[in-house]
Amino acid sequence: MKPNILILSTALSAVALFSTQVGAQTPYAPGYPPQAAPAYGGPSGYSMLGDGNAMPYGPMGPASGYAASPVGYQQGAPLDYQDPSMQPIPATDYGDYGPQAAYDQSVLTGSPYAETCQDASCNSCDLPPRVYGSADLLVMWRKNSTLPALLTTSAPADEGVIGAPTTQTLFGGTEQGHPLTGVRFTTGLWLDNYQNWSVGGRFLALEREVLGINTTSAQFSTLAFPFFNTNTGTNGSFVVALPGAGTNAADDTSVNIRKTNNFYTGDIFLTKHIVTNHANRVDFVTGYSFARIDDALAMNSQFTARNGGGSFPLNSTVTTSDNFLAKNDFNGGQFGLIFDFQDGPFTWRALTKISVGGMHQRMAINGSQTVTDPFGGPPTTTGQGYYARSSNNGNYQRDVFCYIPEANVDLIYALNGNLDLKVGCTYIYVSDVALAQSGVPGTINPNGGDPVFQFASDDYWALGATFGLDFHY
Numbered sequence: 001m002k003p004n005i006l007i008l009s010t011a012l013s014a015v016a017l018f019s020t021q022v023g024a025q026t027p028y029a030p031g032y033p034p035q036a037a038p039a040y041g042g043p044s045g046y047s048m049l050g051d052g053n054a055m056p057y058g059p060m061g062p063a064s065g066y067a068a069s070p071v072g073y074q075q076g077a078p079l080d081y082q083d084p085s086m087q088p089i090p091a092t093d094y095g096d097y098g099p100q101a102a103y104d105q106s107v108l109t110g111s112p113y114a115e116t117c118q119d120a121s122c123n124s125c126d127l128p129p130r131v132y133g134s135a136d137l138l139v140m141w142r143k144n145s146t147l148p149a150l151l152t153t154s155a156p157a158d159e160g161v162i163g164a165p166t167t168q169t170l171f172g173g174t175e176q177g178h179p180l181t182g183v184r185f186t187t188g189l190w191l192d193n194y195q196n197w198s199v200g201g202r203f204l205a206l207e208r209e210v211l212g213i214n215t216t217s218a219q220f221s222t223l224a225f226p227f228f229n230t231n232t233g234t235n236g237s238f239v240v241a242l243p244g245a246g247t248n249a250a251d252d253t254s255v256n257i258r259k260t261n262n263f264y265t266g267d268i269f270l271t272k273h274i275v276t277n278h279a280n281r282v283d284f285v286t287g288y289s290f291a292r293i294d295d296a297l298a299m300n301s302q303f304t305a306r307n308g309g310g311s312f313p314l315n316s317t318v319t320t321s322d323n324f325l326a327k328n329d330f331n332g333g334q335f336g337l338i339f340d341f342q343d344g345p346f347t348w349r350a351l352t353k354i355s356v357g358g359m360h361q362r363m364a365i366n367g368s369q370t371v372t373d374p375f376g377g378p379p380t381t382t383g384q385g386y387y388a389r390s391s392n393n394g395n396y397q398r399d400v401f402c403y404i405p406e407a408n409v410d411l412i413y414a415l416n417g418n419l420d421l422k423v424g425c426t427y428i429y430v431s432d433v434a435l436a437q438s439g440v441p442g443t444i445n446p447n448g449g450d451p452v453f454q455f456a457s458d459d460y461w462a463l464g465a466t467f468g469l470d471f472h473y
Helices: 004-025 112-116
Strands: 090-091 100-102 131-142 146-152 167-173 180-191 197-205 209-218 223-229 234-241 250-277 280-305 315-345 346-372 380-382 396-416 419-433 458-471
Touching: 100 223, 100 346, 131 197, 131 419, 146 250, 167 209, 180 458, 234 250, 234 280, 250 315, 280 346, 280 419, 315 419, 346 419, 396 458
Parallel strands: none
Antiparallel strands: 090 100, 131 180, 131 458, 146 167, 146 223, 180 197, 197 250, 209 250, 223 234, 250 280, 280 315, 315 346, 346 380, 346 396, 396 419, 419 458
């Protein structure tokens, strides 16, 4: 009987000891509860906005030109999106950081902030960056300027009239510019520790484009400003250089035509994370957008009249100016998507967005002509030039609907936890602008009465390469 009781007592003691060991658990450090089981909401590891499930954590990449957060990367499956208070989770990192423990699963893998944490009680230094920005150098082409023929030359007998056998256009038609530089700056702030929401701003400015011609009668003995004469129904010209002493004869001529274009754009934005799949993510962007396009055409000429029986006194100096200035101001809202596709230390980032709003267009036309008396009399000035006539001189404005799509693609390389190098391309399209050449009349009655200005719609685009740096802290 006693052996049986001893065996039973020993068995009960063993069960109690085993139960105690099974029920015991090594306590977690304060603020670090046991890690929850992975929760992957949605199909194939996706976590959609508003599905109520935990978002699987992939590296929280920056939102295109908007959100420039670190481009970290990790080998293996993504970590779940969790609160910052959790136990250390082993992670294998690449780059300059080496293996380390990711105490905060909301941190981008490869973040240098984890290097300063020596134990699980540190949960402040592992938070991802909150401030970000970028600086880009742009090399951009713009849409070619299509102008009427503004300056011609020919044999003296043809007087620069369009359609005459020897007439050549010196400036006008399709004037092709060359690529010019520009800059784009971005700055922003994440509104939470998990890089879900951010606000910021961007600004882009392109170098002024200048087209034109500067010539004299020493280079071309015949120079003229061509037009279609509505009085006669034929092509005509305003002659400013012609050898000899006959009708319209003039020399000592200088002509300067200058076409300039300035382009600025910017926005104030809000981004919202939508979905993450492993190391890839998609963000929605919205906000306010503005753009400014200034386009100017200035034509100046001076000559000495050599025909005493012509329109001007013999040996008088005639100075003429025609100026056309168009200004376009866009204000509207924007919305679009930002895509990050990560592959090791590289990230492909794409932005596609459209701004919709109103374009306020203004046109200022001003012309003048001054004749200086060779005998010392007072100069005579009239309020019109060759193309800026008394009938179309003035200031005009209108408002039109406009949309501005924009697309950016960047290839980004993570230099370290705070700095990325990137190269890419940018395309911006503007659906409706007023350009200076639209103020130049195609038909003129030299006797007066026309032309009358009317707005003409044109589009505009800029396309080019970008080179820059992203920073995040």
